[in-house]
Amino acid sequence: MLRPETARALGKASTATLTTQLFKRGFRNLFMQGVRPLGAPGRNLVGPAFTLRYIPAREDLDPIETYADPEHPQRKAIEIIPAGHVLVIDCRGDARAAAAGHILITRLSVRGAAGLVSDGGVRDSAAIAALGFPVFCAGPSAPLGLIAHHAAEFGVGIGCGGVAVLPGDVIVGDADGVVAIPAALADEVALDAAAQEEMEEFIQSRVAAGAKLPGTYPPNAETRASYEAWRQARTKE
Secondary structure, three states, X not given: OOOHHHHHHHHHOOHHHHHHXXXXXXXXXXXXXXXXXXXXXXXXXXXXXXXXXXXXXXOOOOOHHHHXXXXXXXXXXXXXXXXXXXXEEEOOOOXXXXXXXXXXXXXXXXXXXXXXXXXXXXXXXXXXXXHOOXXXXXXXXXXXXXXXXXXXXXXOOEEEOOEEEOOOOEEEEEOOEXXXXXHHHHHHHHHHXXXXXHHHHHHHHHHHOOOOOOOOOOOOHHHHHHHHHHHHHHHHX
Protein backbone atom coordinates (compact mmCIF):
# COMPACT_ATOMS: atom_id res chain seq x y z
CA MET A 1 0.00 0.00 0.00
CA LEU A 2 1.43 3.38 -1.05
CA ARG A 3 1.17 5.79 1.86
CA PRO A 4 -0.43 9.17 0.98
CA GLU A 5 2.52 11.13 2.36
CA THR A 6 4.91 9.02 0.29
CA ALA A 7 2.83 9.58 -2.84
CA ARG A 8 2.81 13.35 -2.19
CA ALA A 9 6.59 13.46 -1.73
CA LEU A 10 7.22 11.39 -4.86
CA GLY A 11 4.84 13.65 -6.76
CA LYS A 12 7.23 16.54 -6.10
CA ALA A 13 10.50 14.68 -6.68
CA SER A 14 12.24 14.57 -10.05
CA THR A 15 13.26 11.25 -11.54
CA ALA A 16 16.80 12.66 -11.57
CA THR A 17 16.69 12.96 -7.78
CA LEU A 18 15.07 9.56 -7.40
CA THR A 19 17.69 7.80 -9.51
CA THR A 20 20.38 9.43 -7.37
CA GLN A 21 18.73 8.14 -4.21
CA LEU A 22 18.43 4.68 -5.71
CA PHE A 23 22.07 4.76 -6.82
CA LYS A 24 23.07 5.48 -3.20
CA ARG A 25 21.26 2.27 -2.28
CA GLY A 26 23.04 0.22 -4.93
CA PHE A 27 20.38 0.33 -7.68
CA ARG A 28 21.77 1.35 -11.07
CA ASN A 29 19.11 0.16 -13.51
CA LEU A 30 15.64 1.37 -12.52
CA PHE A 31 15.19 4.17 -15.09
CA MET A 32 13.35 2.96 -18.18
CA GLN A 33 15.14 3.45 -21.48
CA GLY A 34 13.22 4.70 -24.52
CA VAL A 35 10.09 5.51 -22.49
CA ARG A 36 9.00 9.16 -22.68
CA PRO A 37 5.89 11.17 -21.84
CA LEU A 38 3.28 11.46 -24.55
CA GLY A 39 2.75 15.20 -24.57
CA ALA A 40 3.90 17.52 -21.81
CA PRO A 41 3.28 16.04 -18.35
CA GLY A 42 1.63 18.57 -16.09
CA ARG A 43 2.56 16.69 -12.93
CA ASN A 44 4.44 13.59 -11.87
CA LEU A 45 2.85 10.23 -12.52
CA VAL A 46 2.89 8.30 -9.24
CA GLY A 47 1.33 4.95 -8.41
CA PRO A 48 1.90 1.25 -7.76
CA ALA A 49 2.57 -0.91 -10.80
CA PHE A 50 -0.11 -3.21 -12.20
CA THR A 51 1.80 -5.25 -14.77
CA LEU A 52 0.81 -6.70 -18.15
CA ARG A 53 3.15 -8.87 -20.22
CA TYR A 54 3.12 -9.16 -24.00
CA ILE A 55 5.01 -11.75 -26.00
CA PRO A 56 5.47 -11.77 -29.78
CA ALA A 57 2.22 -12.23 -31.70
CA ARG A 58 1.46 -15.45 -33.56
CA GLU A 59 -1.13 -15.70 -36.31
CA ASP A 60 -3.03 -18.67 -34.90
CA LEU A 61 -3.25 -17.05 -31.46
CA ASP A 62 -4.04 -13.47 -32.40
CA PRO A 63 -6.93 -13.06 -34.85
CA ILE A 64 -8.84 -9.81 -34.36
CA GLU A 65 -11.76 -11.78 -32.86
CA THR A 66 -9.66 -12.41 -29.74
CA TYR A 67 -10.47 -8.91 -28.52
CA ALA A 68 -14.12 -9.94 -28.04
CA ASP A 69 -13.12 -12.33 -25.26
CA PRO A 70 -13.66 -10.60 -21.86
CA GLU A 71 -10.91 -12.81 -20.45
CA HIS A 72 -8.38 -11.49 -22.97
CA PRO A 73 -5.48 -10.47 -20.68
CA GLN A 74 -5.24 -6.95 -22.06
CA ARG A 75 -8.97 -6.29 -21.75
CA LYS A 76 -9.18 -8.03 -18.38
CA ALA A 77 -6.27 -6.06 -16.95
CA ILE A 78 -7.92 -2.78 -17.88
CA GLU A 79 -11.19 -3.87 -16.27
CA ILE A 80 -9.64 -4.97 -12.95
CA ILE A 81 -6.72 -2.57 -12.39
CA PRO A 82 -7.19 -0.97 -8.96
CA ALA A 83 -7.79 2.76 -8.82
CA GLY A 84 -4.59 4.75 -8.40
CA HIS A 85 -2.40 2.07 -10.00
CA VAL A 86 -0.27 2.44 -13.12
CA LEU A 87 -0.71 -0.07 -15.94
CA VAL A 88 2.84 -1.03 -16.93
CA ILE A 89 3.04 -2.99 -20.19
CA ASP A 90 5.98 -5.09 -21.29
CA CYS A 91 6.24 -4.77 -25.07
CA ARG A 92 9.85 -6.00 -25.20
CA GLY A 93 10.84 -2.56 -26.49
CA ASP A 94 8.98 -3.25 -29.74
CA ALA A 95 7.15 -0.14 -30.98
CA ARG A 96 6.08 -1.54 -34.37
CA ALA A 97 2.50 -1.84 -33.09
CA ALA A 98 0.39 -0.22 -30.39
CA ALA A 99 0.28 -1.37 -26.79
CA ALA A 100 -3.07 0.42 -26.48
CA GLY A 101 -5.18 3.09 -28.13
CA HIS A 102 -7.58 5.93 -27.37
CA ILE A 103 -10.58 3.82 -26.33
CA LEU A 104 -8.62 1.55 -23.99
CA ILE A 105 -6.76 4.45 -22.40
CA THR A 106 -10.03 6.34 -21.97
CA ARG A 107 -11.37 3.31 -20.10
CA LEU A 108 -8.28 3.31 -17.86
CA SER A 109 -8.86 6.96 -17.10
CA VAL A 110 -12.56 6.47 -16.33
CA ARG A 111 -11.72 3.56 -14.01
CA GLY A 112 -9.40 5.76 -11.97
CA ALA A 113 -6.03 4.36 -13.00
CA ALA A 114 -3.11 6.71 -12.39
CA GLY A 115 -1.55 6.27 -15.82
CA LEU A 116 -0.05 3.94 -18.42
CA VAL A 117 3.59 3.11 -19.05
CA SER A 118 4.84 0.99 -21.94
CA ASP A 119 8.08 0.42 -23.80
CA GLY A 120 5.97 0.00 -26.96
CA GLY A 121 3.95 2.49 -28.94
CA VAL A 122 0.41 3.81 -28.68
CA ARG A 123 -2.03 4.56 -31.47
CA ASP A 124 -4.36 7.60 -31.62
CA SER A 125 -1.57 9.54 -29.95
CA ALA A 126 -3.00 13.03 -30.52
CA ALA A 127 -6.36 12.05 -29.04
CA ILE A 128 -4.65 10.37 -26.08
CA ALA A 129 -2.47 13.42 -25.41
CA ALA A 130 -5.62 15.55 -25.35
CA LEU A 131 -7.12 13.38 -22.59
CA GLY A 132 -4.77 14.77 -19.98
CA PHE A 133 -4.19 11.22 -18.73
CA PRO A 134 -0.53 10.39 -18.01
CA VAL A 135 0.88 8.11 -20.72
CA PHE A 136 4.57 7.24 -21.11
CA CYS A 137 5.61 5.15 -24.10
CA ALA A 138 8.12 4.69 -26.91
CA GLY A 139 6.10 6.97 -29.20
CA PRO A 140 3.19 6.90 -31.65
CA SER A 141 2.49 3.67 -33.55
CA ALA A 142 -0.63 3.29 -35.69
CA PRO A 143 -0.81 -0.51 -36.30
CA LEU A 144 -3.04 -2.47 -33.95
CA GLY A 145 -1.26 -4.46 -31.29
CA LEU A 146 -2.06 -7.89 -32.75
CA ILE A 147 0.50 -7.30 -35.48
CA ALA A 148 3.35 -7.59 -32.98
CA HIS A 149 1.97 -8.35 -29.51
CA HIS A 150 0.23 -11.27 -27.85
CA ALA A 151 -1.15 -10.37 -24.40
CA ALA A 152 0.09 -13.26 -22.28
CA GLU A 153 -0.64 -12.48 -18.62
CA PHE A 154 -0.97 -9.78 -16.00
CA GLY A 155 0.10 -9.41 -12.38
CA VAL A 156 3.57 -10.91 -12.90
CA GLY A 157 7.13 -9.64 -13.00
CA ILE A 158 7.91 -7.98 -16.32
CA GLY A 159 10.58 -6.01 -18.12
CA CYS A 160 9.81 -2.49 -19.32
CA GLY A 161 12.40 -0.24 -20.88
CA GLY A 162 15.11 -2.62 -19.71
CA VAL A 163 13.94 -2.46 -16.09
CA ALA A 164 12.58 -5.32 -13.99
CA VAL A 165 9.15 -4.27 -12.66
CA LEU A 166 7.26 -6.26 -10.04
CA PRO A 167 3.60 -5.77 -9.19
CA GLY A 168 3.38 -3.07 -6.52
CA ASP A 169 6.66 -1.37 -7.39
CA VAL A 170 6.15 2.39 -7.23
CA ILE A 171 6.21 4.05 -10.64
CA VAL A 172 7.19 7.71 -10.95
CA GLY A 173 7.21 9.53 -14.28
CA ASP A 174 8.11 13.11 -15.18
CA ALA A 175 9.42 15.06 -18.19
CA ASP A 176 12.64 13.00 -18.21
CA GLY A 177 10.98 9.58 -18.16
CA VAL A 178 10.01 6.82 -15.74
CA VAL A 179 11.65 5.19 -12.73
CA ALA A 180 10.46 2.07 -10.90
CA ILE A 181 11.11 2.11 -7.15
CA PRO A 182 11.06 -1.21 -5.26
CA ALA A 183 8.01 -1.07 -3.01
CA ALA A 184 9.98 -1.74 0.18
CA LEU A 185 12.15 1.35 -0.45
CA ALA A 186 9.45 3.83 -1.46
CA ASP A 187 8.99 5.51 1.93
CA GLU A 188 12.67 6.10 2.65
CA VAL A 189 13.47 7.13 -0.93
CA ALA A 190 10.63 9.66 -0.88
CA LEU A 191 11.83 11.15 2.42
CA ASP A 192 15.46 11.42 1.35
CA ALA A 193 14.49 12.74 -2.09
CA ALA A 194 12.62 15.62 -0.48
CA ALA A 195 15.70 16.49 1.60
CA GLN A 196 17.96 16.27 -1.47
CA GLU A 197 15.73 18.54 -3.53
CA GLU A 198 15.67 21.19 -0.78
CA MET A 199 19.45 21.08 -0.53
CA GLU A 200 19.80 21.32 -4.31
CA GLU A 201 17.42 24.29 -4.41
CA PHE A 202 19.86 26.09 -2.10
CA ILE A 203 22.89 24.98 -4.12
CA GLN A 204 21.24 26.06 -7.36
CA SER A 205 20.69 29.54 -5.93
CA ARG A 206 24.34 29.71 -4.88
CA VAL A 207 25.62 28.63 -8.29
CA ALA A 208 23.26 31.04 -10.07
CA ALA A 209 24.69 33.81 -7.88
CA GLY A 210 28.24 32.97 -9.00
CA ALA A 211 29.51 30.37 -6.53
CA LYS A 212 32.24 28.04 -7.81
CA LEU A 213 31.55 24.31 -7.90
CA PRO A 214 34.36 23.23 -5.51
CA GLY A 215 32.90 23.24 -2.03
CA THR A 216 29.44 24.06 -3.32
CA TYR A 217 28.51 21.00 -5.37
CA PRO A 218 28.98 18.66 -3.62
CA PRO A 219 28.68 20.84 -0.52
CA ASN A 220 31.49 21.06 2.01
CA ALA A 221 30.98 21.71 5.73
CA GLU A 222 30.77 25.48 5.24
CA THR A 223 28.13 25.18 2.53
CA ARG A 224 26.14 22.72 4.63
CA ALA A 225 26.20 25.12 7.57
CA SER A 226 24.96 27.92 5.31
CA TYR A 227 22.24 25.62 4.02
CA GLU A 228 21.06 24.81 7.55
CA ALA A 229 20.81 28.50 8.37
CA TRP A 230 18.90 29.11 5.12
CA ARG A 231 16.56 26.21 5.82
CA GLN A 232 15.82 27.30 9.38
CA ALA A 233 15.12 30.85 8.22
CA ARG A 234 12.65 29.52 5.67
CA THR A 235 10.96 27.38 8.31
CA LYS A 236 10.34 30.45 10.48
CA GLU A 237 8.74 32.42 7.63
